[in-house]
Structures are given as C-alpha cells and as structure tokens.
Amino acid sequence: MSGYSVMWMILFKVLLAATIVLVISSGVMSQRHPPFCHETCNEFGDCAARCKVIGYGGGKCIGTWCCCSYDVQQLS
Known part of the structure; x- marks a missing residue:
C-alpha cells in the first residue's frame, strides 16, 4: 500500500x-431536558402550578428560583 x-x-x-x-x-x-429556572418564587405563590400552566410537567422552588421540568423527578 x-x-x-x-x-x-x-x-x-x-x-x-x-x-x-x-x-x-x-x-x-x-x-433528558434540564430543569428550566426562569422566575423567582416570590413572583408566584405556587411554582408547580405555574410550571404546569406554561406547559411543563411540574416545578419546584430551588433556592429563590422557580424551576420547571418535564420530568418532575429531576427536581427531587
């Protein structure tokens, strides 16, 4: 060669x-979609409900941020 x-x-x-x-x-x-943290928890009383309204599976306050995810177990 x-x-x-x-x-x-x-x-x-x-x-x-x-x-x-x-x-x-x-x-x-x-x-896997990473959690999307975009608004502070002070802006909304119920972070999980806010995330569901905008199309995610759920959400959780992490620190001062409301983090949304399609897979709610990711936020545990």
Missing part, C-alpha cells in the same frame, strides 16, 4: 469514529 492509501484509511476511520460518537452523544442528550 502506498503512503497516501494508509493516510486516507486512517483519516476515514477517524472521521467515522467521530461521527459515531457525535450521533450517540446527541441521542443521549436529547433524552
């Missing part, structure tokens, strides 16, 4: 490995 053939084979394997890692990591990341 010539030097160019070996170089192209190595480059191909590196690009293939990078593509596989990228596809797998994007699939794993899309399965």
Whole structure:
C-alpha cells in the first residue's frame, strides 16, 4: 500500500469514529431536558402550578428560583 492509501484509511476511520460518537452523544442528550429556572418564587405563590400552566410537567422552588421540568423527578 502506498503512503497516501494508509493516510486516507486512517483519516476515514477517524472521521467515522467521530461521527459515531457525535450521533450517540446527541441521542443521549436529547433524552433528558434540564430543569428550566426562569422566575423567582416570590413572583408566584405556587411554582408547580405555574410550571404546569406554561406547559411543563411540574416545578419546584430551588433556592429563590422557580424551576420547571418535564420530568418532575429531576427536581427531587
């Protein structure tokens, strides 16, 4: 094999490995949505109800922030 053939084979394997890692990591990341903390708990009396109104599964006050999540168990 010539030097160019070996170089192209190595480059191909590196690009293939990078593509596989990228596809797998994007699939794993899309399965979990991080909590979305956007308003203070002082603004709303019931953080969980506020989060449900705007389309999340629930919410919880974490510190002074009202954090909403699709997966309520994430906030535990």
